[in-house]
Every structure is written in C-alpha cells, then in structure tokens.
Amino acid sequence: MPVSAAVLSAHEQRVDALRRSYRAIPEGQPVRLAKRTSNLFRPRVALPTPGLDVSQLTQVLSVDPIALTAEVEGMTTYEDLVEATLAVGCMPLVVPQLRTITIGGAVSGLGIEASSFRNGLPHESVLELDVLTGSGEVVTARPDGPNAGLFEAFPNSYGSLGYATRLVIQLERVHAYVRLRHVRFRELSAVQTAIADIVSTHAFDGEPVDFLDGVVFGVDEAYLTLGTWADSAPYTSSYTGQQVFYRSIQLRTEDYLTTRDFLWRWDTDWFWCSRAFGVQRPLVRRLWPDSLKRSDVYWKIIRFENRHHWWATLQQRRGEPPQERVVQDVEIPLDRTAEFLGWFLDTIPIDPVWLCPLVLRDTGDGPRRWPLYPLEPGETYVNVGFWSTAPILPGREDGDLNRAIESKVGELGGHKSLYSDAYYDEQTFWQLYGGDAYRAAKRVHDPEGRLPDLYAKAVRRV
Numbered sequence: 001m002p003v004s005a006a007v008l009s010a011h012e013q014r015v016d017a018l019r020r021s022y023r024a025i026p027e028g029q030p031v032r033l034a035k036r037t038s039n040l041f042r043p044r045v046a047l048p049t050p051g052l053d054v055s056q057l058t059q060v061l062s063v064d065p066i067a068l069t070a071e072v073e074g075m076t077t078y079e080d081l082v083e084a085t086l087a088v089g090c091m092p093l094v095v096p097q098l099r100t101i102t103i104g105g106a107v108s109g110l111g112i113e114a115s116s117f118r119n120g121l122p123h124e125s126v127l128e129l130d131v132l133t134g135s136g137e138v139v140t141a142r143p144d145g146p147n148a149g150l151f152e153a154f155p156n157s158y159g160s161l162g163y164a165t166r167l168v169i170q171l172e173r174v175h176a177y178v179r180l181r182h183v184r185f186r187e188l189s190a191v192q193t194a195i196a197d198i199v200s201t202h203a204f205d206g207e208p209v210d211f212l213d214g215v216v217f218g219v220d221e222a223y224l225t226l227g228t229w230a231d232s233a234p235y236t237s238s239y240t241g242q243q244v245f246y247r248s249i250q251l252r253t254e255d256y257l258t259t260r261d262f263l264w265r266w267d268t269d270w271f272w273c274s275r276a277f278g279v280q281r282p283l284v285r286r287l288w289p290d291s292l293k294r295s296d297v298y299w300k301i302i303r304f305e306n307r308h309h310w311w312a313t314l315q316q317r318r319g320e321p322p323q324e325r326v327v328q329d330v331e332i333p334l335d336r337t338a339e340f341l342g343w344f345l346d347t348i349p350i351d352p353v354w355l356c357p358l359v360l361r362d363t364g365d366g367p368r369r370w371p372l373y374p375l376e377p378g379e380t381y382v383n384v385g386f387w388s389t390a391p392i393l394p395g396r397e398d399g400d401l402n403r404a405i406e407s408k409v410g411e412l413g414g415h416k417s418l419y420s421d422a423y424y425d426e427q428t429f430w431q432l433y434g435g436d437a438y439r440a441a442k443r444v445h446d447p448e449g450r451l452p453d454l455y456a457k458a459v460r461r462v
Contacts (some may be wrong), residue, residue, distance in 0.1 A: 003062045004073055011073065014056045015138060021053040022136050022297035031450045033159060055105050057165055060084040068171040069127065074104030074164035082263055090171040093119040097266040098295040104164035108157050110417055112356050112383050114211035114227060120148050120361030123155035125170040134446025141298040153441040156433065158371035158418060161441055175229040178211065178257040178262040185222045188338040193225055195357050196334060199380050210460040214355035215249055219345050223249050227262065239265050241290045244280055246272050271354060273387055279302060290326060324387035324398050326350055328405060329417040334380040336412040343408055348401055354385035371434035373415060399423055418458040429455050
C-alpha cells in the first residue's frame, strides 16, 4: 500500500530537519553522523564540529504484503522493521543478526544472514533509496536513471557518499516457525562439500533448506545449521533467557523456534561474545535481566571500555599480556574455505567462528555488480566471522594478527568487511574496493569532499 499523505508529510518534515542539521555544520568542516549507538568496531578520531542529526529518521512508512515491499526511513532498526513486517506475514529478504542494526547501515555497510545463500546481501533487495549526499542535496537513486552510479556505489560506502533517508525494499512471506537441524562434520573439507551441495540444490538429505549458517568450534568439530520453514511445531525453544543458542548447536540435532525468535537467535548473546562479560555463567545469567541480554547493551559496555580502559588496566596490573582486537568478517570463495579455516584455526587463537554462505542475488536479469565490494556473480562465498581478542606475544605488535588475516584473505581471492580495523595501504585499498567507481560517484555527489572518504573512514578512522 502507498505511503499515506500524512505519513509522507511527516517524513518530509524530518528530512527538512536533517537538511537544517547539515547546513548548521560550518562550510569547510567535515560531516559525520551524531549517533548514540553503532555496530562499528573501529574507533574514530573525534571531530571538532557537531555531527549530523539523523535521530528522527526511524519510522517504517509503509508495508505492502501484496506487492511484498516496505518503505522505511534510513535509521530504522531491523528490530522495528521486523515487527512491522511480521505483523502482516512478511520479513525483509535478509535480516542481519543484531536488533539495532539500521537498514541504512546494513545497506551502506553491508549485512548478511542465513538467507544470504538464496537472497544475497541486504542492499540487493533495495528498489530505490533517497540519499542526503555530501553536497547537501537529497537525491533518489535507482538501478537505472541519472543516479544509477550512486545506487551501485552506495553499498559498502559507509556514509562517505551520503546517508540514506528513505529506502524501498523487497520482502518475502514467512511461516510461523523454523525447524532447525544441526549437522556435525568432523572434517573442514566435508563442511565445504556440504555447503556446495546445499547452495546448488537448496536441500539436504532430501529435505528443503531455507536458511543456512554454521559454527566451527575446531578442526574436527563443525556444524551446519539448516533452517526450514514450518507451519506447525511439536515444541519451541527460546534463547532469550537462560539458554544459550550456540551451545544448543552442540547438544541438539533438531530444534524449533518461532520465526521471531529465529531471526534474533544470535542477538541475545551477541553470538558468543556475551561470555566476555560473564553472562554465560549460570549465576550471572540468572541475575542478569532478560531485557538486558541484548547486543546493544554489550556494545555500550565495550564503548565504555574503549573510552576508559578500566579492564585493560586491571589485566595489566595482574600481569596479563596486552590484547589485540580481532573482530572481522571476511568473504572467502567456497573452494578455498576449508583452506582458510585450517590456516585460521592454526594461526589465530580464537574460536568458535561463524560461517554464512552467500551468493549474489539473481533477479532474472543476472546478478548486479556492486563495485565497492566486488564479489563475482554466480560464485559462492562463505562469510567467516570471528569476534574476540588475542594476546600480543613478545616481539609482536598490535595489529599483526589482523594484517596476517588481511594478507591471507587477499591470497585466497576473498574480501574483508570494513566495519572494524583495517590496515591496507591506500593503493591496495582502492584496488580492492572499487576506487574508480567510488571516485566517479564522489565527484558528482560530494564534489567539495564534505564527507570523509572511504579510506579515511575505514583505515585512518576519521
């Protein structure tokens, strides 16, 4: 259904307020968002000017369960978007794992989930978007038309070309439940083979597979979790309280979740990162309110530590070695995935790691290329996610492990997401992240360079 006149008028007023916020930033000064929350893990250099206020652009404008589309403002969280779409039996084609990821953030900074082996990445379901560009204009970008270059360059631009104020996205219908099968593999090569078969057939052992991800606990213990839509369930589990989802993978071969609980199964414990705060200890877990078992709560703790370093100071006084943050998601070609996992588990002292296969979406006219994150159409990749710290050994420096990962990913023909630490030199960076297409879009939509460029944001941390 179309956006009502009243809703559209209110939206336009909020966009006007955003323009005023932009104009309030002195000319010649860089522009950056003023956000209270973030899912980025790279610290930023403080800017002397006020940030751009996007805090009002958080509304779902309309959901059309017939056309299977939604019109939504850029700072809307997936938590709010999912509530609006589930109410009419739909969901976005890809719902990133954490509740407070915004749709604008997922499109400009990439996102992924267990439907990505059939639906690609979140930006591939965007039909059009309005962008406040670096020139202060709000323009509409579509796959075809005068702003097609911005449409293609926007994914993975991280706000360096502009900020989405409105997006129209595609949806899909949902069922009430998701049946899960947790299948164990004792060899990494067997995991790779199984992923190839499932991506090709969308089935496993003769049963359909609608969702696919996995967890590797070690070289001889890996699991693929196969999700299948279901209209009924003999029982349902909940992982929003005392139970820990990733531990259930090792304990159960089958499980049933409501669709809502399935979509947020990873958020309660931020995958497994809540263990760093003691939340997985039985006593602490009982005392920790369920309403505060959320990724955004843990992120606030991390942000406090990044500012004050109280935990790092305590560990230093205890004689513990300093730690390097190793928080990354990388895309590895499927046929090199077992090789990368074997290298990683032998080199980087971190486990478990997450697996999420993806294939660029083919809408019938062939997959579209996205120059700032140039995955090959038709090729299967596996997102490998690892989020922890590792000790900096004597004679080593902070960043050594991350640099080794960057080198290995490049050697295997993969790509690395830019939401966390990056160490590339500038020439290498632009070769990997679509420098020509980026510069062309930058010249048109931010000719004065009001927005820090992508290299400055991702590597220099501006």
